[in-house]
Amino acid sequence: MKILDHLEEWLITFLMGAATTIIFFSVAHRYLSGMSIPGLQDWLLGLNFGWAQELCIIMFVWMAKFGAAYGVRTGIHVGVDVLINRMTGRTRAKFVVFGLLAGALFTGIVGTLGANFVWENGFHY
Structure with a gap:
């Protein structure tokens, strides 16, 4: 190991x-x-x-x-979490969930654009 x-x-x-x-x-x-x-x-x-x-x-x-x-x-x-660490309870949880969703959205957009680029490029070369 x-x-x-x-x-x-x-x-x-x-x-x-x-x-x-x-x-x-x-x-x-x-x-x-x-x-x-x-x-x-x-x-x-x-x-x-x-x-x-x-x-x-x-x-x-x-x-x-x-x-x-x-x-x-x-x-x-x-990770920039200085402000998040100062929050408490439900407010912190909401911001953490928002950050995770924003990251997932960004990954989805980049993945979709990349897949579209590869798909279109495959038809020309």
Whole structure:
């Protein structure tokens, strides 16, 4: 069970490190291939780093997903509840329910727009 307790941490660490390394090499490739150093420039121009940005975007999305899950599981997820914690009883409960419903509405809107985008994009490509 110890491995599963730290799996999210390891995944987040790996994704951050890998994305940083890929972007570093991509930027270095971009600038070094512009230098007119015989042999090196020809070799660098033969390399293709066109995939680096897309891969890092995908890695960032997965970092955010695992990070949010880790934050919720450990109780360190970002939340602004100073005002809510000062309320008492039924007033607090109403605001908590409102916040949950607003979050569900936002998720539904984003999910619907995303599904519509994927559906429409699938008919054209």
